[in-house]
Amino acid sequence: MSKKNNKKSKGNKLPYLFSEGLKGLYRNKVLSAASILVLSACIVVVGLFMILTHVIENNLSVADELYVVTAYISTKAEEEKITNAFEKVKSFDNVTEVSFVSKEKALEELKAEGGDLSDVVKEYENELSSYIRARFDIRFESYDMLNALVSELERVEVIETVNTKLDLYHGISNLKKAVTAISSALILLLFVVAVFVTLNTVRIGIYYRKDEISLMRYMGATKGFITAPYIIECLFMGAVSVLIAVFCEYFLYSFVLRDWIMDYGLGTLPLFKEFLPTILPAFFAVGVLSASFSGAICVKKYLSV
Incomplete structure (x- = not known):
């Protein structure tokens, strides 16, 4: 009770x-x-x-593009060597994807990204083509291993320069x-x-x-x-x-x-x-x-x- x-x-x-x-x-x-x-x-x-x-x-x-390294290919490189280099780069540690961008495709990308300047790009297409190079767009996984990857890329025969977005990162x-x-x-x-x-x-x-x-x-x-x-x-x-x-x-x-x-x-x-x-x-x-x-x-x- x-x-x-x-x-x-x-x-x-x-x-x-x-x-x-x-x-x-x-x-x-x-x-x-x-x-x-x-x-x-x-x-x-x-x-x-x-x-x-x-x-x-x-x-x-820009976050997704931070994990891409651009490796520019020598203009003197032969097609067979470029193919071999492509397969070699794919086997490197820390690499998740590799895309080959030809000189012609790179020029088309420049035209597409030109915006208001696209007409100017088309007008000087011949002059620009001499400065544009084929490249590898290399997507990687971790910035901790980026320096090692860059060193490996620089030792590849057909690659002239390697650009990263390390400062932006x-x-x-x-x-x-x-x-x-x-x-x-x-x-x-x-x-x-x-x-x-x-x-x-x-x-x-x-x-x-x-x-x-x-x-x-x-x-x-x-x-x-x-x-x-x-x-x-x-x-x-x-x-x-x-x-x-x-x-x-x-x-x-x-x-x-x-x-x-x-x-x-x-x-x-x-x-x-x-x-x-x-x-x-x-x-x-x-x-x-x-x-x-x-x-x-x-x-x-x-x-x-």
């Missing part, structure tokens, strides 16, 4: 605790609104940096590292800001109710019963902040950032709903966790007095 009564009393407490948490939001509505807006802004900034990181890592238009790699480092530091900083703002809001709420809390403790209320409304208040603030941030991020992503990135040819991005599983954990970490964490710190500090 007593167990049933305990369950019933716990069930009756939950609506009361939730209502007290919501009353706390209304009681400090100005500070609560300020906290929610600051939290939402922090979450939106985190989301934007995560999207930027995604663009750099996965959607740069290092530049993009450094950019990735910089954006990742900035994103991580920003998430940490905004988490601290979110905790600080929510902490002050809850602390002021506790200060105005200190007499009521003292009376509750005097009457035998447990610490959990006293602190629960403040934790719930923080959770509500965090949850509302996440909802606002998701709406703002959806608008910025779908109608501003995505179109801008695609218009400038910087890459392609999925629809926002496909991106949600990546950014929602970070949103909840900054929003809900920071709010509940700051609430727990604040009430613990007060109850220890």
